[in-house]
Amino acid sequence: MKKINELKMVFDSRSVNESFSRMAVAAFASQLDMTVEEMGDIKTVVSEAVTNCIVHAYRNTIGKIYITCAVFEEGIVRVRVRDKGCGIADVEKAMEPLYTSLGGDRSGLGFSVMESFSDKLTVRSKPGVGTTVTIDKKIKGKVL
Amino acid sequence: MPVTIKTKQNTIYAYLKGEIDHHTAPELRNTIDDAIIMNETSQMLVLDFSGVTFMDSSGVGLVMGRYRLASSKGKKLRVDNLSERDYKIMKMSGIEKLAQINKVKE
Numbered sequence: 001m002k003k004i005n006e007l008k009m010v011f012d013s014r015s016v017n018e019s020f021s022r023m024a025v026a027a028f029a030s031q032l033d034m035t036v037e038e039m040g041d042i043k044t045v046v047s048e049a050v051t052n053c054i055v056h057a058y059r060n061t062i063g064k065i066y067i068t069c070a071v072f073e074e075g076i077v078r079v080r081v082r083d084k085g086c087g088i089a090d091v092e093k094a095m096e097p098l099y100t101s102l103g104g105d106r107s108g109l110g111f112s113v114m115e116s117f118s119d120k121l122t123v124r125s126k127p128g129v130g131t132t133v134t135i136d137k138k139i140k141g142k143v144l
Numbered sequence: 145m146p147v148t149i150k151t152k153q154n155t156i157y158a159y160l161k162g163e164i165d166h167h168t169a170p171e172l173r174n175t176i177d178d179a180i181i182m183n184e185t186s187q188m189l190v191l192d193f194s195g196v197t198f199m200d201s202s203g204v205g206l207v208m209g210r211y212r213l214a215s216s217k218g219k220k221l222r223v224d225n226l227s228e229r230d231y232k233i234m235k236m237s238g239i240e241k242l243a244q245i246n247k248v249k250e
Contacts, residue, residue, distance in 0.1 A: 015167035022198075040198075040229055047200040051166045097236065105173065105205035109236050113201050116236070 002073040005031065009067050013058040013083070015051075017065075022046040025069050029077045032139045041117040042077060042137055048110040049081035049133045055102065057085025057131055075139045080132060087127035095123065147172050149179045155188040156180065156219075161195035164203040173206055180213050189214045194225035194248065203230065204237045211243055222246070 007028045011017050022043040029042050046067075053065045066082040088094045094101075095115075100108035115121050120136040146168060148159045158176045162168065180189060191207060193199075211221045221243040226234060231247045239245060 015165075018165045018167050019163060037229075043198060044200055044229070044233075047165055047198075051200065051202065055166060098238075105169065105202075105209040107201045107204040107208060107237055109201040109204055109233070112236055113233055116232070 001076060003070050004073050005071050007067075007069040010064050011067075013054045013061075013063050013065050013085075015054055018047055018050050018054070021050050021065070021067060025067060025079055028069050029071060029079075029137075029139075032071055032075060032077060032141065034139045034141045038137070038139055038141065042079070044117050045114045045135050045137070046079060046081070048114045049079070049135070052110055052131075052133070053081065053083040053085060055106070057083040057087070059086065075141075077137045077139060079135045079137070081135075082130065082132045084130040087129050088123070088125040088131055089127050091123050091125050145175065147175050149175065151179075151183055151186060154186050155190060156183050156186045157190045157192060159192045159195060163198040164196060164206060165198070165200050166202045169202045169206050173209060176210055177213055180210070180217055180219065184217075186219060188220050188222065190222045190224055192224045193227070193230060196227070196230065199230045199233065201233060201236075204234055204239070207234065207239055207243075208237060211239065225249075 025046045026039050026043045063085055068080040070078045095111040097112045098108040100106040118135045119138045122134040125131040146162045150157045156179050207223060214221050223245040225248045234245055
């Protein structure tokens with residue numbers, strides 16, 4: 001695949017940044033001339049991944065969230081959301097629909113939603129080191 | 145306010161506005177929960193999503209939590225005017241087995 005453009009950003013794991021980060025990634029990715037639906041899909045997956053960093057990775061603390069968004073000539077958007085937080089001991093368990101380690105008003109659907117609105121989802125995690133979530137989204141609209 | 149509460153004929157209507165995510169959900173939750181607790185005689189809670197411009201799975205958590213509180217007070221829950229996307233996210237939770245959920249009318 002041939003990368004045509006790339007965005008990198010680093011921001012604090014404060015919940016007020018959830019809106020900013022999904023908007024920024026969607027705005028950057030929109031150079032691929034996507035539909036409103038596809039832009040909504042990107043906003044949704046970024047929102048879920050960033051919320052996981054804030055709620056789980058940096059629970060009770062503030063850390064940095066690192067996002068890379070690359071657009072490829074083939075019409076693919078790749079978003080990577082990385083943290084240096086607590087990590088996930090059992091990724092398979094964490095990805096089960098409706099599973100949540102927190103309870104309260106957490107639905108346990110974060111990874112399910114990310115899977116549902118993307119074409120490929122990869123989660124790499126190491127307890128005590130951090131988590132990297134990589135999401136590929138194929139844009140069916142016109143390619144630049 | 146990102147939510148407006150109206151009561152009519154034993155029904156509480158909560159009209160949600162703007163974006164629902166983990167950051168905005170607590171304020172919505174508190175306002176709706178106050179309305180559920182204060183309106184003892186109401187038998188129904190309607191969450192109206194017509195003013196919602198974005199929602200992630202935090203919106204599902206918000207609805208599930210309100211369902212639990214409303215049920216414990218003997219009230220039913222209905223969710224109205226969900227966008228196609230929000231309806232799809234809502235259904236991942238199985239909430240439609242517990243409460244009526246309706247898409248926005250075309």
